[in-house]
Amino acid sequence: MRTLxxxxxxxxxxxxxxDLARGDVLITDGVxxxxxxxxxAPDAEVIDATGRIVLPGFVDTHRHTWQTAFRGIGADWTFAEYRVAMHGTLKPHYRPEDIxxxxxxxxxxxxxxxxxxMLDWFHAAQSPxxxxxxxxxxxDAPARSIFCLGGEFGSPDPVDGELRRIRDGVPDGGLVTMALGLRGPLLTTVDVVAADLKVAAELGLRASVHVGSGGANGSRPIAEFHDNGLLRETTTxxxxxxxxxxxxLMLADAGSSVSISPDVELKMGFGWPMTGRMLAAGVRPTFSIDDCPSAGGDxxxxxxxAYVVQRGLDGSLNSRDxxxxxxxxGARACGLSARTGSLTPGKDADxxxxxxxxxxxxxxxxxxxxIVAAGHPGLVDTVLVAGRVVKRDGRLVGVDLPALQARLLESRNRIAAAAGIALDGTWRPPTESE
Structure with a gap:
């Protein structure tokens, strides 16, 4: 099958x-x-791209997708409030159907x-x-996804058994692949991190881990990885x-990647996004949404x-960056640079x-x-994944969105009622110290 x-x-x-001011892209059997x-290409199905910008699909390297039902509820939360709300108050009431x-x-x-x-960083694995x-x-979504299975925060319990069980059911080469979400040295021991990385290597999986500066306690997570021989090219x-x-420089030398979530980092007080500092050190940044209760999802x-913040800080970066x-x-950080990320002959048509x-x-x-200065989701007219049209004329293809939205509202309302929280914008979680 050919598409033009x-x-x-x-x-x-x-x-x-x-780049081409006027160009064609030929797709054969999804490539x-x-x-x-x-x-x-007279035998190809033609999609008229006149008046359209044609570019590779975006790559999100870190999103906690299970929280979608509570979109916007945490717009004003601090990180401490987010942890209490999502992980301490709401998550215990999630059933598999809600997930x-x-x-x-x-x-x-x-x-x-x-x-x-998109890499789905899943940290709500309360049961198989x-x-x-x-x-x-x-x-069930017609998209390229990486299921990044994470252990419970702060738990030393091994994840190898569950990781192997799920990995056995995820074939190589499909649209959905796997990765391992590390708990990291700030949330568990170095021995646990080393054991998790060993299992990931055995299964051929990349890894992703949340880190930040230690602040008052002076911890240095990257140095801890480095000093214990745990820095990998395959870790984000x-x-x-x-x-x-x-x-x-340790990250750059190891070839590791980084995922930056500028909106969440700024509003939750993590500090300035590391976009410019990473680039100056020789690390190519990638972008992620993080969580939709706190930030928009596009x-x-x-x-x-990220652009306006970095330009305000030091004037660096341009829109092409x-x-x-x-x-x-982003594709490189996910280990998918041979398959996606650019309109290159031989790559899948994303x-x-x-x-x-x-x-x-x-x-x-x-x-x-x-695109960078004025782009927004309303511009997205058509989307192809591996050559398959999954959005056409501004609408997702073959998706009964009203029915799914009705089910998600029922899920949200049940969880909120079970957790005893109001959905009128007045509820604010306590911090962990309260």
């Missing part, structure tokens, strides 16, 4: 392919086979806004059934706000926050078409600058 995306403004994110100014709906609707929402690849439901939610460090300069806002972080660099004729961006003079 015809006549769009092509932003390939591949220096060898370049990009040619990108050129004009392609003759499934959160992951499915959350993944569809990300896809709707142009995120074709909860984990299975999370994975099922990802599988989430946030990493405030880590020391020598730790940045990559446009994420790029813009931001697009790279959100596409090719492609989004943005409306260039929308009044909010018209006329598009500089496509990259327009």
């Amino acid at each position: 995306l015809s006549g769009g403004i092509v932003v390939s994110m591949d220096p060898a392919v370049g 990009i086979t040619e990108v050129a100014e004009r392609i003759d 499934y709906l959160g992951n499915l609707l959350g993944r569809l929402e990300a896809l709707h806004s142009g995120v074709t690849t 059934e909860h984990s299975d439901a999370a994975l099922a939610g990802l599988r 460090f989430v946030h990493a706000n405030g880590i020391d300069d020598d730790e940045l 990559m446009f806002a994420t790029m813009r926050t 931001l697009l790279e972080f959100a596409t090719v660099d 492609v989004i078409l943005l409306r260039a004729d929308d009044p909010t961006v018209f006329p598009v003079t500089d496509p990259a600058g327009t």
